[in-house]
């Protein structure tokens with residue numbers, strides 16, 4: 001195997017599109033700076049609602065295959081070449097929203113054995129040896145079963161990999177500071193009339209909103225705003241983009257953040273707010 005760059009970042013997400021919405025600017029920035037960026041996506045999002053009318057016939061495996069194509073286009077936009085499906089494409093399928101009978105499907109990610117899935121992810125960790133891992137908080141950011149499961153699997157994989165020889169120095173959860181979200185929604189109220197969306201979403205629609213003090217890290221990806229928007233646009237079955245806003249299939253407008261925020265949950269908590277995920281690892285930019 002050729003030697004990887006000295007800085008290595010691993011992101012763990014539930015569905016194709018989550019990476020671009022949550023971390024698109026971060027991924028584009030670190031890829032542009034020459035860091036090795038690895039994305040592991042746990043399912044192909046086979047149960048996602050499809051926005052474009054002409055694609056609404058797609059469902060199940062056909063939708064999964066289509067979304068894999070969208071993911072490839074998104075990764076091209078972000079400059080990320082290393083992206084994988086946990087256990088290979090189709091190993092785990094989308095669980096659908098909480099409370100639906102879809103969650104009982106034996107092949108869905110919600111039903112996955114956490115240790116087994118974490119073992120698959122630990123193999124990736126031991127191969128890449130990242131200094132930084134990014135995933136969701138224990139509520140998955142907003143309670144979707146696959147997001148909660150991605151959190152559990154990622155955190156368990158960190159333990160398994162540590163026991164097997166690679167202790168990831170820094171683990172982060174995706175966050176949005178409440179003040180940043182409030183300001184952005186106030187702006188959205190003013191801008192809504194000029195947007196192709198009828199209604200604004202609410203702050204509760206944004207995953208991972210917490211009090212400002214809980215946020216340890218802000219990654220300024222403003223220079224990569226266009227790449228993030230392009231990556232989100234690539235997920236056309238799931239997202240409509242009208243910068244600096246976007247909407248999911250519920251058609252509720254929400255802000256598209258190009259500074260992305262994190263909470264450090266493994267590693268020494270910084271005194272002030274960091275601006276680099278690799279700060280303190282000896283590999284800071």
Ligand SMILES: [Zn+2]
Pocket residue numbers: 014015018144147
């Ligand atoms: Zn998702």
